Amino acid sequence: MTDDEQEIFDKLSELLQPFNEKQVELKPQTEIAVDLAIDSVSVMDFVMEVEDHFDMDIPLNVLSDTHTMKDLISVVQARKKT
């Protein structure tokens, strides 16, 4: 991971903690919904925290192709640039 990716990963991990009830260890390849066993509403609530922190919109349509932490890092990176 680049420094930028690591920074985003650390922030996402922090924002994900309140939803990570099972305290699953987070890695870039962690599948957020599946590995943490959290429901679709919780995933959307988590993404809202991400939107607020990075001051960006992540439309729900994007989420159907976003599964892993790494996917989400790419989404945040792409949307930070625009």
Add this chain to the structure above:
Amino acid sequence: MVDLLDKNKALMERMQRVAQAGSRVGPVNEKLLSPTRAMIDGRDTILAGTNNYMGVTFEASCIEAGQRALAEHGTGTTGSRIANGSYAIHEELERELAGFLGMKHCIVFSTGYQANLGMMAGLAGPKDTIFLDADSHSSIYDGCTLSGAQLVRFRHNDAADLDKRLTRMGDTGGGHLVVLEGIYSMLGDRAPLADFVEVKKKHGFQLLVDEAHSFGVLGPNGCGLADEAGLMHEADFVVGTFSKSIGAIGGFGASNHPLFETVRYSSKPYMFTASPSPASVATATAAVKLLAREPERRDRLQANSARLFHGLRGLGLELGCDEVSPVIAVKCADEPSTLVMWNELLAAGVYVNIALPPGTPGKLCLLRCSVSAAHTEAEIDRIIELFATVVAGKQLTAASAAGA
């Protein structure tokens, strides 16, 4: 090859857990006795979870209208209105509803769920953006997905959050649709419509209000939250269902927009499904007329809602919202205790809804009551009494156990 239903194994386990706790998800009403009573497990049970807000399901005028339509027009329409044509009674219902709402156009759908699918998909396309409240009903989420529009979710009832997102989004080159609900089905809270209208004035989006739980219920004319707030002219599109205050089945979309009639042809959930059956259409029309004729039903609903709201609050229970609403949800500690209490309430003679995550906002476990104009004061008092013994007792025991 993978078995398609393998992924439902966890769901099966959850269903079995619920069954072991002694409950069926959705008990069987062996016989309906009235809008507010049914025989369940051989017991005369008060219904306090059926969204039968106006209590019209056994009204003589509605039943007669349904029976007449059944005899005169038959059991089903056997196709969509685009393919088979409309029945005069479909058009009569649309005229009746438009008149009730004081709006120019109304389109009837086969259910409220389809009304939301049909409205979102008929109004918005891939170039447009829909901003939806985080607590929106599933039919709104599904309609938004079907539309192919870009979907932005804003914080529940938070006009400032919507404002922020609209500002951040700027001009997208497409239309912007904001979707709210009159009364939210789980917690019973209303959208702060005046705040959203301020944001509308600033950004100029089009507004859709799903009045599923508020049509017939709120406002001086019973048109819903927009009517109550004196802001009917700001609702570009109104959605409603017949499955609650109207006591039938079906749904509608209404608008003053000069192009609104085109939605019939841009909406697959309208085009590619059978139109509502003659009996449903006729009972719905009769119920709309009844609600117009008997505004005192709204007063009775309001009085009953206030009685239950203050009664439950008086027991020290934590409710879903702070204002009197016909949806009154009691917050519970966790899933197992909610299941136990729900079963005990049913065994003691009152049916309420059990609502669990992910169907609830904020992972809440709820015992959800819906009040009817047809409840008697004695029935409301009995519901409070049973919550006092079954629920208030439990919550206190749990609290004192935690304190000990």
